[in-house]
Amino acid sequence: MNVAHRKTISSEATKLAYLAPHMDTPTEDLLAAGQSLSFKLQQTLDVEALLALFCEQASHIIPCSSVAFRNDEQSLFIYHGDKHDFTCQYTLELESELLGQVECSSHKAFSETDLMRLEHLLTLLLFPLRNALLYHQAVQMSQQDPLTLLPNRAAFNKAIDTEISRAYRHKHGMCMLVVDIDHFKSINDTYGHLAGDQVLQQVARSLESSVRKEDMVFRYGGEEFVILxxxxxxxxxxxxxxxIRMELEAKSMKGLEVNLSVTASVGVSEWQDGEQANTLFHRADQALYSAKQSGRNQVKVA
Ligand SMILES: Nc1nc2c(ncn2[C@@H]2O[C@H](COP(=O)(O)OP(=O)(O)OP(=O)(O)O)[C@@H](O)[C@H]2O)c(=O)[nH]1
Known part of the structure; x- marks a missing residue:
């Protein structure tokens, strides 16, 4: 890989007036491309769409075949186009706020003029990108339980239909577990709400570590979790x-004043061909109810 350039782009970095004297070709086309780009970038708050638009528009004016963008804080990695050997990388900042890193690639080396043009276009990306990142963060937060950091019920409602479609398409089956901590109210009542919160966090980590990476754990509400x-x-x-049940039972909750362990009851249902999300959930929930009725700390299958 041939990295041509590494630089930080901030809102003041490369104004057109500054670029013009350095360029050996007229700037009218750049001005027009910039106006068109600015207009288009205002039309979406989707980070992926924004980067795709940027790549397409930039490719009209400089050799740019792909754009990759990374924002570690939001765990975002976006890629658009076909990657080639010559690359240039920029750190994007706006008002001292780090927006992320961008890498553009081309089939031929970027000239100085190409780089200056690209830098000008990148300055036009800064404000729309910041808005899109804020929007992305807001959407992410609305799907995440702030206590356990697991995806929440809204995220579950969104994910379940996708998972059912996938199971239907690939004919590979899918199961749902509803996990509910036993006598959780008495933990709150005896040790306080903060201790209860810590237990919820540790149960969440335990559930995550008990399943495969491709499985999904949600905090459905209160002390109830759903696993797909x-x-x-x-x-x-x-x-x-x-x-899951045995690992929870064996686990000693850390950081609490007393040596506390919890148990959980689990209801299991298997998706039937053509079944809707609500009946799949209802069957797992009924199985959970049966596990509770039978004395808790056990698994029941619908
Ligand atoms: N600390 C804490 N407690 C919560 C949270 N959400 C729900 N709870 C508590 O969870 C408890 C749930 O109690 P119940 O529904 O009676 O269930 P349980 O005591 O676990 O009893 P069984 O499920 O029948 O074994 C209630 O006391 C809620 O206040 C939370 O975010 N933090």
């Missing part, structure tokens, strides 16, 4: 539920 196990049949889902 994709490409999993009922016997394996039951084994997973049993493992």
């Amino acid at each position: 196990l994709n490409a999993t049949n009922l016997p394996n889902a039951r084994l997973t539920a049993e493992r």
